Amino acid sequence: MKFAYKFSNLLGAFYRHGNLCFSKDGNSVISPVGNRISIFDLKNNKSETLPVSTTKNISCLGISPDGNLAILIDEGMEKSIILHKKKKLHHHHFHSPVHSVSFSPDGKKFVITKENVPLMYHAPERNREFNAFALDKSYYGPFDETTCIDWTDDSKCFAVGSKDMTTWIFGAERWANLIYYSLGGHKDIIVGCFFEKDSLDMYTVSQEGTLCVWESDTELEGLQEEGEEDKDDDDVEKIIGEDGETRGDVIKGSADTPKQVEGIKNVRYSQRSKHYFNKAGDFNKLTAAAFHKKTHILVTGFASGAFHLHELPEFDLIHSLSISDQRISTIAMNPTGDWIGFGCSGLGQLLVWEWQSESYVFKQQGHFNNMNSLAYSPDGQYLVTGGDDGGLCFVAFTEHSSSVTNVAFTSSGFVVVSASLDGTVRAFDLHRYRNFRTMTSGELVCAGSQDSFEIFLWSMQTGRLLEVLSGHEGPVSNLCFSPVQSVLASVSWDKIVRLWDMLDSWQTKETLRLTSDGLAVTYRPDGQELAVASLDGEITFWNPQTGGQTGSISGRHDLQMGRKETVKITAKQSAKGKGQGQPKLLSALSSEACTSDGMGLHKCMWHGQLPEIRLFRPENDALEFLDRRKMTEFGSLSLVDEGIGDGDGVELSLPGVKRGDMSSRRYKPEIRVSSLCFSPTGRSWAAASTEGLLIYSLDASLVFDPYDLDMDVMPASIRQQVKKKEWASAILLSFRLNEMPLIREVLEAVPYDQITVVCSSLPDVYVDKLLNFVASTLEKSNHLQFYLSWAQCLLTLHGQKLKNRSGAVLPTVQQLLKSIQRHSDDLSKLCDWNIYNIRYAAALSKQRGVKRTAAESLSDEEEEVAMDSGGDEENIIVEN
Known part of the structure; x- marks a missing residue:
């Protein structure tokens, strides 16, 4: 069993905070999810979470025009840059909050808004440098925090909006007729400022619902470079580093008009028109705005969850709709202007709306409350989660009126069964997406009670209650059917595991006694071993045939919980600590077990015959040692709230402050894990947590990983084999070098009539690799018949050998089937x-x-x- 599980994806959490971006082709929306970035492919219905994370939640995100670089800035003011190959390149600390970041259209520079100062940097190179963030210019002018950024199409100028109700226009270069310019006209915070296409004309939108249209008397071509003799030292200063070198310029703006260079007329703006969003009388605070320059479409979102589409500059209303009952936090439009992305942080909603057809392209929302349970489908393709919000996401079931405590797939994989604290067990059809009560003939559903200590069994064919099993003297905490026998295992708080024989009128076949309250029970996939987790942190292994104990693992010390920041005594001495270290969750695979205590510092994975192996340690507020620097005579400093809200005003209100919720406080949520589950393939496992559904997989993204290399394996020698028509040899050499473009080049050079001969001569170790490559390439390639022929020959000639190692090959076969099915659906529709x-x-x-x-x-x-x-x-x- 391999233990090299790596983070693979994050599901169930879609949007928390920050701004949305679209990819260069406009087919994917990029969203910050907590301290990670998720990419949702709207064309292929896929999602991917990058394995790069920040220390705190991401507050703003910037994508370069070519889509290769991303700038992530978190609430801790730390900036990290990643490449398209998902690698983190550099770090930089700004030492104060950053509100927004934006690349110039030419990709050479980017601007961040920090407090009341916009800072312009040179865009970093893709190669690693000692100092990748070269400051170009600092711009002073706004008197309050800056809120938004926009660039002209030629990257000559940019504009920033501010909370002081002004919009400032700065030159990215030293223009003689435009150093800075300030625009007023608003009575509230500037939410958005946008340049017209190929023009210096501007639109500004403020929070009170006002749109100002500004017209410039100069075109972009009319900007004149400033000569050395024209430079004014009153407006520009130099930043000199410790080594004496120039680090950048400081542009000092003021409310006064800049001095005019002799013979050159300064750029001036005039207000062309002014429009209001609150004519209908039902207006509330405007919270987000986006403008598409090519189509002249302005999208504005409001605190009520409604949005408006207007065509500018005439301000004609095109469309209005309410998409949520929470405030719209961010808006983005894709490059073509067809799709509009909305993020609502209140409910974690992420929506993509196609305004021309007035239909949803993407509509997702995470669990409103915690996830309680999860389960894989038998083929490992789907995951189902149940939570405290009463619903079971490509589809959500909300028939339960209380918390969902457990979920499971049937053996067919087309039905989900759920148990809830509302006293019901429901079955859901995944074909018609409805709640029903009949399933495949002969299947049973069982549920344990926490009140009467009984186990109930139903037939889903008739919906009738078949049996009520009594015998436990405490709440039934977990149930599990044997995968090979008609035996049901139940564990209870009465410190007993009971095995019920279905063929013998549900009589107790075996009784296993534990040293503490039982919490979880599961069978090994071959049914030859039973694993039980108890309250004292012990995991015991039993032989279900003989009833004898075969082994045990003491997990209490590995799962122990540290103290909180506000607690003065250790976890070992505290009353709460007495119950810590118990494995509340258990998922078994072969002879391995994975468990978590739900709140501890660790999630651990053990092998039944080996010492404990600690898998990972999530960062949270549980400390091993007390930080006495935060302890004062008045209590812990951790109890003092130092944060502010996201636009609703100061949360720690000062005397006389009326705006904002004076009872609102920032808090540090605990990371809790409520359920764990292994995939039937054994290649991945999932954890349902307060941060979403975390997936860890052995099938990491393919990177350069050569093997069996020697000096003769070079691209030139591989191409030489292709010229000699030594197809099999060329394929083997290309896989040894393991460069994807080269493998594709060699494979597509093989004549169609030689595919069968080449496949039959491949060694077994290369069959898996070639099949995996064909499955991944078929998904995006236009050569359908060619790659289908490769897949057919590989499966036909090596099918029996592949079947013998089906566990390792199953993910590849599933990917191949998924690609074939998608192409089949597309062609059949066509x-x-x-x-x-x-x-x-x-x-x-x-x-x-x-x-x-x-x-x-x-x-x-x-x-x-x-x-x-x-x-x-x-x-x-x-x-x-």
Whole structure:
């Protein structure tokens, strides 16, 4: 068993805080989720969470125009940059909060808004440097915090909005006629400022619902470079480093108009018009805005969850809709202007709306409360989660009226069964997405009670209660069916595990006594071993046939919990600590067990025959040692709230402050893990936590990983083998070098009629690798027939050997099936849409062939007459 599980994906959490971005092609929306970044592919219905994380929640995100660089800035003011290969390059600390970040359209620079100062940096190179963040200019002018940024299309100028109700326009370079310019006209915080396409004209939107249209008397081409003799030392200063070198310029803006260079007229703005969003009378605070320059569409979001679409500069209302009952926190538009992304932090909602067809492209929301349980489908393709919000996400079931305590798939994988504290067990059809009570004939559903200490069994074919099993003297905490026998294992707080024999009228087959309250029980996949977790932190292994104990693991010390920041005594001495260290969750795979205490410092993985192996340690507020620097005579400093809200005003209100919720406080949530589950394939496992559904997998993204290399394995030698038509040798060498473009080049050079011969001569170790490559390439390649032929030959010639190691090959086969099914669906839709066109083209081709054959035997004049009549008949066919 391999223990090299790595973070693979984050599900169930979609948006927390920060701004949204679209990818360069506009098909994916990029969203910050806590301290990570998730990419949602809207075309292929996929999501991916990058394995890069910050120390605190991400507050703003910037993507370069080419899509290769991303800047992440978290609430702790730390900046990290990642490449398209998901690697973290650099760190930088700003020492104060950053509100927004934006790359210039040419990708050479980026601006961040820090307090009341916009800072412009040179965009970092992709190679590692000692100091990748070279400050170019600092711009002073706004008197309060800056809120938003926008660039002109040619990257010559940028604008920033501020909480002081002004918008400042700065030159990215030293322009003689535009150093800085300040625009007013608003009575509240600036939410958005936007340049018109290929122009210096501007639109500014404020929080009280006002839109100002500004017109410039100068075009972008009219900006003039400043000569050395024109530079004014009153407006510009130099930043000199400790080594004496110049670090950048400081542009000092003021409320006064900049001095005019002799012979050059300064850029001036005039207010062309002013519009208001609150004419309907039902207006509340405007919270977000986005502008698409090509289509002139302005999207504005409000605190009520509604949004408006206006066409500028006429301010014609195109569309308005309410998409949530929470405030819209951020808005983004894709490059084509067809899709609009909305983020609502109140409920964790992420929505993508296609405004032309007025339909949702993507609509996701995480659990409103905690996740309590999760389960994999039998094929490992799907995950189902149940939570405290009463619902079970590509589909959500909300029939339960109380917390969902457990969920499970049936063996067919098409039905989900859930248990809830509302006293019901429900079955959900994954074909029709509805609650029903019948399942495949012969299947049973069982549920344990926390009140009467009994176990209830139902037949989902009839919906009737079949049996009530009594015997436990405490709440039933967990149930598990044997995968190979008709035996049900139940564990209770009465320190007893009971094995119920279904073939013997549900009589107790075996009774296993524990040293403490039982919390979880699970069978090994082959049914030959039973693992039980108890309250004292022990995991015991039993032989279900003989009832004898085969082993145990003491997990209390590995799962122990540290003290909180506000607690003065140790966890060992505290009353709460007495119950710490018990494994509340248990998931077994082969002879391995994975468990967590739900609140502790660790999640641990053990092997039944080996010492404990600590898998990972999530960062939270549980400390091993007390930080006495935070302890004062008035209590812990951790109890003092130093934060402010996200636009609703100061949370620790001063005397006389009326705005904002004076009872609101920031808090440090505990990271809790409520459920763990291994995939049936054994290649991944999942954890349901307060941070979302975390997935850890052995099938990490493919990176450069050569093997069996020697000096002869080089691209030139591989291409030489291709020229010699040594196809099998070229494929083996390309896989040894393991460069994906080279493998694709070699594979596509193989003639179609040689595929079978090449597949039959491949060693077994390369069959898995080639099949994996074909499965991943087929998903995006246009050469469907070619790669399908490779897949068919590999499965036909090596099917038996692949079956013998099905556990390792199953994820590859599942990916292959998924790719084939998607292409099949796309082609079938295309054929269904064009079936009549195809029939008409075939009939027309046949008709022309008949006419052409007849015309060959006629004279030239008769041929013209025949072709003319043929044209008439074609017209008749078209009319029919």
